[in-house]
Amino acid sequence: MTALNRILGALVDWLQRPLGGAPPIVGLVLWSIPVSVFALWVFGKTSNQTRIAAVKNQIAAALFEIRLFNDDLRAIVRAQWEILGRVIHYQGLALVPMVFILPPLVLLMVQLHQYYGFRGLAPGESALLRVELAEPGGERPDLRIEVPEGLHLETPAVWVPALGELDWRIAADAAGDYQVGFVLGGETATKTVRVTDRVVRLSPERPPRELLAQLEWPSEPPLPADGAIRRITVGYPQGSVGLLGWAWEWSFAWMVVFFVLTMVIAVALKKPMGVEL
Amino acid sequence: MTTPSDTASSRPARLVLAAAILLAGAPTIADAYIGPGAGFAVLGSFAVVFVTMLLAGVAVLAWPFRMVWRALRRRRRARPLVRRVVFIGFDGQDAAITERLMAEGKLPNLSRLAERGSYRRLRTTFPSITPVAWSSFSTGANPGRHNIFDFLDRDPRTYLPRLSSAHIGPVTRFLKLGKLRIPLARPDIRLLRRSKPWWTILGEHNVWSTVIRVPITFPPDRFHGAQLGAMCIPDLLGTQGTFMLFTTRPESTTFEEGGVRVALEHNGSASSFTATVKGPENAFREGNPPMELPLELELDRAAGAARVAIDGSVVDLRLGELSGWVELDFPAIAGMKVGGLTRMMLTEAGEHVSLYLSPINISPGKPAMPISHPSYYSSYLEKRIGPFATLGLAEDTWALNEKVTDDATFWTQTQDIDAERERMLHVGLDRLRSGALVTVFDATDRVNHMYWRYIEDGHPAAAGVDRPEYGDAIERQYIHNDGIVGRVLERLDEQDVLFVLSDHGCTSFRRGVNLNAWLLANGYLALRDGADPARPWLQSVDWSRTRAYAVGLVGIFLNLKGREAEGIVEPGDEAAALKSELAARLGGLVDDETGTIAINEAFDTDTLYRGPYKGNAPDLLIGYNHGYRISWGCASGVVAGRVFEDNVKAWSGDHIVDPRLVPGVLFCDRAVSSDDPHITDLAPTVLTLFGIRPPGHMDGRPLIEKERP
Secondary structure, three states, X not given: OHHHHHHHHHHHHHHHHHHOOOOHHHHHHHHHHHHXXXXXXXXXHHOOHHHXXXXXXXHHHHHHHHHHOOOOHHHHHHHHHHHHHHHHHHHHHXXXXXXXXXXXXXXXXXXXXXXXXXXXXXXXXXXXXXXXXOOOOOOOOOEEEEOOOOEEEOOOOEEEOOOOEEEEEEEEOOOEEEEEEEEEOOEEEEEEEEXXXXXXXXXXXXXXXXXXXXXXXXXXXXXXXXXXXXXXXXXXXXXXXXXXXXXXXXXXXXXXXXXXXXXXXHHHHHHHHOOOO | OOOHHHHHHXXXXXXXXXXXXXXXXXXXXXXXXXXXXXHHHHHHHHHHHHHHHHHHHHHHHHHHHHHHXXXXXOOOOOOOOOOEEEEEEXXXXXXXXXXXXXXXXXXXXXXXXXXXXXXXXXXXOOOOOHHHHHHHHHHOOOHHHHOOOOOEEEOOOOOOEEEOOEEEOOOOOEEXXXXXXXXXXXXXXXXXXXXXXXXXXXXXXXXXXEEEOOOOOOOOOOOOEEEEOOXXXXXXXXXXXXXXXXXOOOOOOOOOOOEEEEEOEEOOOOOEEEEEEEEEEOOOEOOOOEEEEEEEEEEEOOOOXXXXXXXXXXXXXXXXXXXXXXXXXXXXXXXXXXXXXXXXXXXXXXXXXXXXXXXXXXXXXXXXXXXEEOXXXXXXXXXXXXXXXXXXXXXXXXXXXXXXXXXXXXXXXXXXXXXXXXXHHHHHHHOOOOEEEEEEEOHHHHHXXXXXXXXXXXXXXXXXXXXXOOOOHHHHHHHHHHHHHHHHHOOOOOOEXXXXXXXXXXXXXXXXXXXXXXXXXXXXXXXXXXXXXXOOOOOXXXXXXXXXXXXXXXXXXXXXXXXXXXXXXXXXXXXXXXHHHHHHHHOOOEEOOOOEEOEEEEEEHHHHOOOOOHHXXXXXXXXXXXXXXXXXXXXXXXXXXXXXXXXXXXXXEEOOOOHHHOOEEEEEOOOOOOOOOEHHHHHHHHHHHOOOOOOOOOOOOOOOOOOOO
């Protein structure tokens, strides 16, 4: 997984580089085009297009029936039942292509989430820095934090024994990319913190060496499996997507916008590409 | 034990299971995105369910108000004697052939119907042709009341033929924007059939009817029910069916009937060709230029195959095999297209290459003209059963006449259309809880017309064919019809009534009679000096010296003063005397070459019809004998040639004869009260079965007593 993340990360970084200075909406529009084309192509190749068209036709016919026999309540109810059954069938037919579309798309979406899900810290802004230990409970550990110039700690560490967590508020003084160091019993670990107003790769979490954690947080190499520190997170502010002065701040906002964009593009391209959706 | 097919069938299930596991285990971010396609499935389904609920909600809320409104509008509460009445019409099913096949045990379902209920020969209309007979079926009236006397009428101002059943006028009001014209009105499309069909009367009493492809329903009637139009629905070019032959052959001659030849041009190699499909006139452009679609054909001579690319579709063809329906969307202006359907066939793939395109049917899914009621009914049927033929005369008899297609292709066409029709019938029957359903199948008539030459020794149209492959086509068609009846019978119960009927029968068409040539030879018709008598549509006629002429298929008109633009025959005694004289001379007219009587009787329509429209009828109706019919030349207004000539076209059987020679059939699963029923009796019968008193304009009488059958 680490190697895959490294390769994918390098590829996405390269593609994303020209978009660093542009508003997020621009990057999302540009990413949604190839994603739509890819998804449509795969959908077209892996789904049973004939059956999808047939099921959709029957759904449309049942809708017509509701209009046609609008004096006949039994006919209306029958048409509704038919529609329900056909819709379930339609969903089932869409599941097969989803199997092929989802894996590559999930990997890409996770990468894009590192860019568009959060924004970098601004000078003067602070965030929660959290270290989760491998063994919760017990005594407060003797963990030393090394904060580089350009950042400073606003609060002393807070120890949460039940969770095995140490929390700080870390504040940004100047723009830049920083490495915060942690030393615990001879073991060392680092965590990147980025202070920037550009759309860049952020790493809200340095994950443990576990498959799903690495899949979700691919921007930094995982922490050693047998180390005392399990995970380190930085609470970056949520990303925002906006257009013409309007902005929506939520770490998943980009995904909603991206979803709508891919839908619109898919509608526009389905006929030229000859795909029945 | 697991078989390979088990493994194959379980593969999708495994994939779905894997996907479900992946989704369940994947991080939150992945859950949130499902991509276009799957996303569409979810959103589309949600939208469908939402719209369904909305429509259903509106329907339920409006239902009480609709019921009250209907009750207020309803003339009188009907007390139906039955739950459903189903009519299956087999256009042209001949009584004599049916009886022979029943006697041979080849029509078990019809025989069962006859034993259980009744079978009668069904008297048809004068003339015995489809538009007239089915109009009488619909209205229960004679032609003098419903105004349909022939396929063609003539415009008395110009003597030119025109469609008798529908008027299709152009759009006359436009907003001009440079070369672009925006129509400000709909084209004037009117049904010329008069009187009230029984389904309209049933609707007035809140009884639903589904009327599928009953001839002369274009544009459709508006009533409480659903209707798909039939005969006289034009193709997308506005004609009654124009096929196209794209060919590299250099012949410049045009087809005599309903077809156009289009040059297939080489496109850089010996196996690559291009052409342009000319579609309907573009009313949005100055001068109404045709809308066009480019066609590309890649030929594989060795394999006898071709790949045709047109309008984004790629169609793979094999020599002599008819394609399925191909959708064509002709671009009118940006964002507006006119939809059509055609079928293709590669007819030559050697030194010369030819591609046949059937007449371009109006797309039922996106109809460019009103072909159904409600307007979305054709779209509904298209969604239910797939694309289907909409052209009035959907089977391409003209291409077979012109030898562009062959017997096998025509057979495929008719059977495919029959199959479409049967699916429509069952869709209608599925959803008919009470009311009437009528479906007319055309294939029998077309098969009679085109394969009759094979069931009769020495038919001139079968010269040189010793063992025709389709010699039993007519018999096969009747057996096929029997199957249709059987499948419907299985779905009916004792509260339903089934009628199986035909509008007329069929007989031989060996010899054509050119009435205009006879009128010319006998001094009733004169030609202009120096005019070419071979010109069509009577263009060579000197009207100032002509007393009678033939237009259309069934009769003769007098050139009546005050009615015709250049009429010379005085109405009244002179006209009556002329009619009597013509009737006397034509009745018993003998074909000198064969010594056979060609015309049994010429009927005076003044005594034949009753009703307000009988003045629109031909003055004389010609009752041909078996083997005779109006000639092809006379039908297209040609005066030249001999009075009698052999018919050598594939169209070799016909029913435009003395109607007494070609009765139809009537089967019913109940006893009928008349021994000699007439096609006009069906309309009052269905009304009676639904407890409605037949109106006075109906000439027919109910065939079933007004008591619970």
